[in-house]
Amino acid sequence: MATIVIAGLTDRENPVYPGVMIESKKPLWFIQGSYCSAGVPIITTDGKPGLLTASHCTDPSGYGNQVFQPWYDFWAGDKNYAGYSIDWGTDDPYNEVDKRKPDAAVWIVQNRGVSNRVPLGYCWRTGTRDPVIGIVSDDQSSIMLPNLRKLGHATGYTGTAESVRLLYDERFSGRIYAVEISKLPGKGGDSGGLVFSIMCINGACGIYAVGIVVGGFPKDSPTHMAIQSAGYALRYYGVGAYVG
Amino acid sequence: MGRLVVLVFLLLSAASYAYMVEIVNFTTVLDAAVKPDFVTEIDGCRAYIYILRDFKNASTPLFKIDKLPAIKRPAVLPRSNEEFFDIVLKAIGPDVVATVAVMGPSGKENLEISISARNSTELKEKIRIALDMPVFLDREVAEKFSSSGREKAAAVVGLRIKFEDTTVYVNPIPSNVPEHLRDMLPEIYTPMEIRSTNATRVQQILSRLEEAAGGKILPGRVFLFPYTMSEEELERLRNAAIALEQELGTVRRYPDGVEGIIHIIGCGEGPCILVFPYPNGTTPDVKTAEEVVKRFVELAGVCKTPMVAEFWPSTGLRKFPARQQLLPLESLYVIIPAALLAVSALIIAAKRKRK
Numbered sequence: 141m142a143t144i145v146i147a148g149l150t151d152r153e154n155p156v157y158p159g160v161m162i163e164s165k166k167p168l169w170f171i172q173g174s175y176c177s178a179g180v181p182i183i184t185t186d187g188k189p190g191l192l193t194a195s196h197c198t199d200p201s202g203y204g205n206q207v208f209q210p211w212y213d214f215w216a217g218d219k220n221y222a223g224y225s226i227d228w229g230t231d232d233p234y235n236e237v238d239k240r241k242p243d244a245a246v247w248i249v250q251n252r253g254v255s256n257r258v259p260l261g262y263c264w265r266t267g268t269r270d271p272v273i274g275i276v277s278d279d280q281s282s283i284m285l286p287n288l289r290k291l292g293h294a295t296g297y298t299g300t301a302e303s304v305r306l307l308y309d310e311r312f313s314g315r316i317y318a319v320e321i322s323k324l325p326g327k328g329g330d331s332g333g334l335v336f337s338i339m340c341i342n343g344a345c346g347i348y349a350v351g352i353v354v355g356g357f358p359k360d361s362p363t364h365m366a367i368q369s370a371g372y373a374l375r376y377y378g379v380g381a382y383v384g
Numbered sequence: 385m386g387r388l389v390v391l392v393f394l395l396l397s398a399a400s401y402a403y404m405v406e407i408v409n410f411t412t413v414l415d416a417a418v419k420p421d422f423v424t425e426i427d428g429c430r431a432y433i434y435i436l437r438d439f440k441n442a443s444t445p446l447f448k449i450d451k452l453p454a455i456k457r458p459a460v461l462p463r464s465n466e467e468f469f470d471i472v473l474k475a476i477g478p479d480v481v482a483t484v485a486v487m488g489p490s491g492k493e494n495l496e497i498s499i500s501a502r503n504s505t506e507l508k509e510k511i512r513i514a515l516d517m518p519v520f521l522d523r524e525v526a527e528k529f530s531s532s533g534r535e536k537a538a539a540v541v542g543l544r545i546k547f548e549d550t551t552v553y554v555n556p557i558p559s560n561v562p563e564h565l566r567d568m569l570p571e572i573y574t575p576m577e578i579r580s581t582n583a584t585r586v587q588q589i590l591s592r593l594e595e596a597a598g599g600k601i602l603p604g605r606v607f608l609f610p611y612t613m614s615e616e617e618l619e620r621l622r623n624a625a626i627a628l629e630q631e632l633g634t635v636r637r638y639p640d641g642v643e644g645i646i647h648i649i650g651c652g653e654g655p656c657i658l659v660f661p662y663p664n665g666t667t668p669d670v671k672t673a674e675e676v677v678k679r680f681v682e683l684a685g686v687c688k689t690p691m692v693a694e695f696w697p698s699t700g701l702r703k704f705p706a707r708q709q710l711l712p713l714e715s716l717y718v719i720i721p722a723a724l725l726a727v728s729a730l731i732i733a734a735k736r737k738r739k
Binding site: 165176268281294302318338340 | 439442446447449450483485494522523524539541542555556558559560561562564565568569571572573574577579605607612613618621622625637638641642643645646647648649650651652653657696697698699700701702703704705706
């Protein structure tokens with residue numbers, strides 16, 4: 141495990157870790173893409189490390205498939221190039237005909253390392269950087285969780301110590317949970333960011349990945365956060381969680 | 385020395401009593417929320433209809449579902465996982481599904497094993513025979529055994545006991561709690577979770593557990609739901625929503641999301657909360673709202689009591705990427721040379737004209 145030197149979620153990082161800023165979905169090198177966040181640490185069956193992010197943050201092919209961290213910088217040369225995405229998901233989970241498709245994509249990280257440690261020190265428990273040790277199961281239609289938290293580059297680390305009931309919104313494809321945004325504040329730029337719970341399950345205590353941020357509803361002034369289930373997305377892509 | 389012993393005893397007592405058994409009944413969301421604008425019966429199914437004017441201080445069921453008061457009673461955590469599993473198996477065993485973490489040189493994996501056992505010793509023995517490896521009730525002990533001897537070992541990391549309308553999940557006491565999380569253990573560790581649609585069954589289970597524990601109450605969380613819906617029923621709700629959205633013509637698509645869709649929230653375990661957009665862009669009257677809800681139920685062919693229908697001034701989804709409106713700095717690398725070329729071309733053309 142590499143040591144992380146945390147400069148900030150919007151800085152160039154090596155290794156990259158949940159919550160850092162990325163830019164992808166660029167139509168051409170000189171046109172701006174989407175600025176999002178990195179989510180759940182993963183490892184492919186052939187051993188490639190990466191992170192989940194939202195499918196609407198990247199493109200399945202073309203220039204928009206490349207991922208830059210924290211963003212594309214003409215002067216940085218290749219330094220900010222950070223890999224590519226495997227994107228079989230959907231950009232529009234409300235309009236998607238194939239109801240299996242999640243709003244999630246796999247960012248295969250290149251040019252730098254990946255850490256599965258969540259820097260809790262951003263606004264709580266100064267200095268601790270705990271690893272993701274598991275994934276919250278999505279086999280029930282609602283989940284009760286203690287200590288629900290989120291890490292995205294736009295609003296940083298937010299969450300609640302209260303117990304929260306995450307409810308599926310069946311209208312969307314994939315598996316999308318709803319939770320009141322006052323408990324898990326977020327905004328534009330947080331898409332793809334890690335949603336997690338600090339809890340004890342299966343005999344081990346620590347960070348369990350719940351999902352990734354995809355948006356908020358209603359559209360005008362969101363009262364609820366929309367979260368794509370991590371367990372569902374990992375199964376869909378056939379990748380494992382990078383836990384430890 | 386005597387004072388120290390008393391102090392340690394008091395601290396341990398306080399720690400064990402920090403645990404509670406909490407019961408949350410999700411049907412009570414209708415009492416916790418504001419009064420519905422009206423209630424209507426659709427083929428024997430009762431729908432509670434709310435017309436939300438704005439989101440400020442909104443207290444319809446969807447805004448109250450996380451704020452329901454729990455019935456809480458102090459509880460005592462068993463001293464060990466042996467004691468914990470003995471109580472559970474005696475009270476609601478012997479048939480359980482055990483989640484077993486298998487650790488070895490090639491990594492870790494979780495398995496589920498259906499087993500019949502009357503106590504923790506029998507549970508370990510039966511799993512040991514099934515897997516042909518040492519079995520422990522403590523994950524950390526199994527990890528240490530596995531890493532020191534480079535042999536496979538297993539730990540029982542969960543039990544699930546299923547009844548017709550109720551499921552009990554048993555979560556063993558963790559031993560590897562990181563130091564910085566120890567003070568919050570009662571908040572982050574739920575020893576037992578009971579999910580049910582039958583309050584009488586829950587009462588029976590809790591009584592049997594209390595009796596098996598010698599009068600002590602085990603800590604955990606109990607969730608009571610009014611009903612469950614099958615995957616097929618949920619699919620029918622989704623198809624009805626898509627069809628009704630087309631009939632109402634409320635959906636508007638934007639690059640950053642969508643407006644005017646019907647949300648179908650929490651229906652798998654109820655109460656099912658449907659969120660409708662205003663049908664004509666204006667606050668619906670009672671008659672219009674009732675017509676919309678009835679049409680939805682007609683299309684879906686599914687309605688279970690209580691069903692909640694909320695009409696919101698806006699619905700939909702806004703995706704959360706950030707995209708700046710201004711041209712990026714990089715585009716200047718194209719724009720400036722292009723502008724220079726254009727100006728040069730104009731100057732050359734003007735000079736030629738003068739000649």
